[in-house]
Amino acid sequence: MKKETIKTVAYWLTTGLLALDFGVGGVFQTQRGPEVMRVMTHLGYPAYFVTLLGVWKVLGGVALVVPGFPRLKEWAYAGILFDLTSAAVSLAAVGDGVGPALFPLLVAGIALGSYALRPDSRRCEPVSGGPRAAKRAHPASSQFSIYSGTD
Numbered sequence: 001m002k003k004e005t006i007k008t009v010a011y012w013l014t015t016g017l018l019a020l021d022f023g024v025g026g027v028f029q030t031q032r033g034p035e036v037m038r039v040m041t042h043l044g045y046p047a048y049f050v051t052l053l054g055v056w057k058v059l060g061g062v063a064l065v066v067p068g069f070p071r072l073k074e075w076a077y078a079g080i081l082f083d084l085t086s087a088a089v090s091l092a093a094v095g096d097g098v099g100p101a102l103f104p105l106l107v108a109g110i111a112l113g114s115y116a117l118r119p120d121s122r123r124c125e126p127v128s129g130g131p132r133a134a135k136r137a138h139p140a141s142s143q144f145s146i147y148s149g150t151d
Contacts, residue, residue: 022061029054
């Protein structure tokens, strides 16, 4: 199997698992079932936060798999990492120990794998610097530069 094919399969495997985890988990949170509410209460979160978090999780999972919107995907990955690291800290902070906190960190590893394996079509153009940004630079932008190129 070609290296690029392996990378594509690994990307979709990690991204699919992540989107499924966040999609299904988000739906359960929006339904506010008794087990979800028990866990969130144990962690010290108010009931309204469960619905909000669930909606954001569903939207983040969808953002990862829809075509296009690379900037939205960047925000989704950031939100997913915020959620997972916060979950690990919350579990450890209420005295549940290191064991339960490892699962969100494992999922965070999957998220980082998905992020690292993204194809170019799912990446943002750099804002500044780099060869791709130089191609997009407006020709007149150099006249507004603070640095004139001479010392």
